[in-house]
Amino acid sequence: MNATFRDFTGDDAVRVAAASLSRAAGEPIAIEDINVRGDEQRRNHAIRADVECHREYADAVVVSLFASLEWHLGSALKGDSTWGIATNRNRIPWHLQAAIEATQRSASLPGLRRVLQAWLTNLENRWPDVQPLAVFPAFATSREG
Secondary structure (H helix, E strand, C coil): CCCCCHHHHHHHHHHHHHHHHHCCCCCCCCCCHHHHHHHHHHHHHHHHHHHHHHHHHHHHHHHHHHHHHHHHHHHHCCCEEEECEEEEHHHHHHHHHHHHHHHHHHHHHHHHHHHHHHHHHHHHHCCCCCCCCCCCCCHHCCCCC
């Protein structure tokens, strides 16, 4: 992924434009151009690192989802039970939604995301009374608690 002119703003954009014109005219490249290239390389590295981080996070969330489904889904389909401050039926849609959002943010696993959305829709139709997972009291803000 290379930075384009649109990735630069302000003074950087002016330097990139000037450097492009200088090269086109056969003029020598200024030291500032090298700094812009260094900035561009750092920016590209940061973008690649962010993309990779989001993909790895999505993978981890999907693994967590399947672990949760393996643990809770069978009993939740038969009936609901409370565990801590929530029920198993509260947890399953939360895990599905978290995995959908993580795969969407990372632009990864689109086929699996469609399956997860279908499962979520099916369970929401099957369990219309299920409320969103409550915030654990220790993490609640004054508005939530």
